[in-house]
Amino acid sequence: MTQFQTILFGGDYNPEQWTKEIWQEDMRLFDLAHINSTTINVFSWATIQPSENEYDFEQLDEIVNMLVERDYKIVFATSTAALPAWLCRRYPEVTRTDFEGRHHHFSHRHNACPNSPVFQYYAKKLAGKLAERYGHLDNVVCWHISNEYGGECYCDNCAKAFRVWLKAKYGTIEAVNKAWNMQFWGHTLYDWDEIVLPNVLGEAIGTEKTAFAGLSLDYRRFMSDSILQNFKDERDAIREFDSKTPVTTNLMGTYKPLDYFKFAKEMDIVSWDNYPAYNTPASFTAMTHDLMRGLKAGQPFMLMEQTPSQQNWQPYNSLKKPGQMRSMSYQAMAHGADTVQFFQLRRSVGGCEKFHGAVIDHVGHEHTRVFREVSQLGVELARLGDQFLGARTPAKVGIIFDWPNYWGLEYASGPTTDLKYVDQIHHYYKELYRRQIDVDMVSLEQDFSQYDLLIAPCLYMVNQEQTRKIEDFVRKGGHFVTTMMSGIVDETDNVHLGGYPGPLKDVLGIWVEEFDALPPEYRENVQFKSGERAKAQLLCDVIHLNDAQALAYYDSQEFYNSYPVVTQNHFENGNAYYVGTMLDEVGLSALFDIILGTLGIESRVLPDGLELKTRRKGDKTYQFLINHTAQKISCDLALTGYDLLSQKQIENITEIPAFDVKIIVQ
DSSP states (O other): OOSOSSOEEEEEOOGGGSOHHHHHHHHHHHHHTTOOEEEEOTTOHHHHOSBTTBOOOHHHHHHHHHHHHTTOEEEEEOOTTSOOHHHHHHOGGGBOBOTTSOBOOSOSSSOBOTTOHHHHHHHHHHHHHHHHHHTTOTTEEEEEOSSSOOOOOOSHHHHHHHHHHHHHHHSSHHHHHHHHTTTGGGOOOOSGGGOOOSSTTTTEETTTEESOHHHHHHHHHHHHHHHHHHHHHHHHHHHTTOSSSOEEOEEOTTOSSSOHHHHHHHOSSOEEEOOOOTTOOHHHHHHHHHHHHHTTTTOOEEEEEOOSSOOSSSSSOOOOOTTHHHHHHHHHHHTTEEEEEESOSBOOSSSTTTTSOOSBOTTOSSOSHHHHHHHHHHHHHHHHTTTTTTOBOOOOEEEEOOHHHHHHHHHSOOSOTTOOHHHHHHHHHHHHHHTTOOEEEEOTTSOOTTOSEEEETTOOBOOHHHHHHHHHHHHTTOEEEEESSOSOBOTTSOBOSSSBTGGGHHHHTEEEEEEEEOOTTOOEEEEETTSOEEEEEEEEEEEEESSOEEEEEEEOSSTTTTOEEEEEEEETTEEEEEEOEEEOHHHHHHHHHHHHHTTTOOOOOOOTTEEEEEEEETTEEEEEEEEOSSSOEEEEEOOOEEETTTTEEESOEEEEOTTOEEEEEO
């Protein structure tokens, strides 16, 4: 099922920055580019509400009427991502206090305290007025609340709200002391008002470490919940006047501060902004698309923003090469996108985003490479129509991605500063990507039963309920893989006693006595029983076998020479695997040869730079073949079917040109 009748093709449009003569030229150029949708009103709060009791919709009415007359689909934003100056001047409490304890003035964007009652009141009121005025229009196909939610606040309003949040969660101050292990360093609390925020003035050790991880974890949860409540407030205000139009907010991939699985539960459709750097691996972009699709258990998503040419805010803002924007757009669709949208449609004349790419460049006409490429893509998408809208990904492999684990692992003081959660997720994902295996990114709350293989790198934080769920998955025949730094602590970062990996010891059939942190230049040798020799890096667990068997051992000068490093445990009808280090590519390949050999999951290794992904709708299968490189790639692929892009029958593919794409339907 899809939320739209056709592929939305367009992006962020800011006519309020331009004269009406430019508006008319924009309409001409949009038609030339085959654009069918615009995202409007993203940063217009100051324009449509010039003072506390005054709303002026005259210009917005003109913009909407212009778009409706030409039958453009409208993604309607609520404008609440940046405060108007009058609101900050009259009510200083609406702006944030940062991690350093500095209270901000009117500035930048995402500058609102999420727990300011004044901000909440005016944001909800504005969202409701917009929905009342425009929600009845057929052309409004999606509501876009705020924009790229992010940041955090440490003001007095947040401190008070945090204490209320804690009372609801723990009930008593004694329970808080236990959860945060406050007897450490003699920090026992006797009153709720003694709780201080974990910023640089409190328990924080820099921006990434903390003296009391339980406190900082709960503040992460609280701040994510607070910002989510802002979204829900605006959504509910919209729903008073428009009960049907889908509501979203644009997410940012693996963005750390917000628990996107919780956000997705409140969103009708997931949307996100894809801005890889010049050196971002195609596998990482693919993984992030899969994460966005996984937020709503495999439902298609919106590609809300990408640049047609270059970013402006990265260290090195390289141009996309000829054809690259097209291939990246189709990569998003291959992984579940049902829209292709850009930031921005016309390049800004000033401000920090004036060098951010756009469909219409500063030259102002259609005679540019980027405009031609956008137009070509627009023709193709119009021809594709609704053929694979709503199509799903038939994945039998799931990788667990969990924001509390993300936070908890990286708050831990030790064992190594180089251990990063997203890097470990990608380390496993890219081996499956190399084999062209479809993957779902899943939450710990989702149903695992549809998967044959479930992978949970660095499942640092796990409770008894989650453990029982994993055990049940394996007991019924599933295959489960986890790694070093798993099963270490509970949800408040207190260690599971009795040996690592805590409650996972039974299903894994092992216990870990200690772990050795390797400096970046160190590697240890690993010998697989199947014959492969690999390298270990980052961490080396000292593993003892209970019921498990060893698949690989250390071949090392260290005292743990000949200790197991990779294990397999038969647990009733399934198998659980443990990897006690960070294996190199040879080691991961050997491991997945063993695992996949028992599962019957098709694995196909293609030449570097090629990606093959599948979506299914009804009795139709759509295979997306994408060249992510600037060179022609020779290959020998027996893919039979009709290529929707070249409109030719395909029987065998021997080469694919630079940045080319095929969508083969069977």
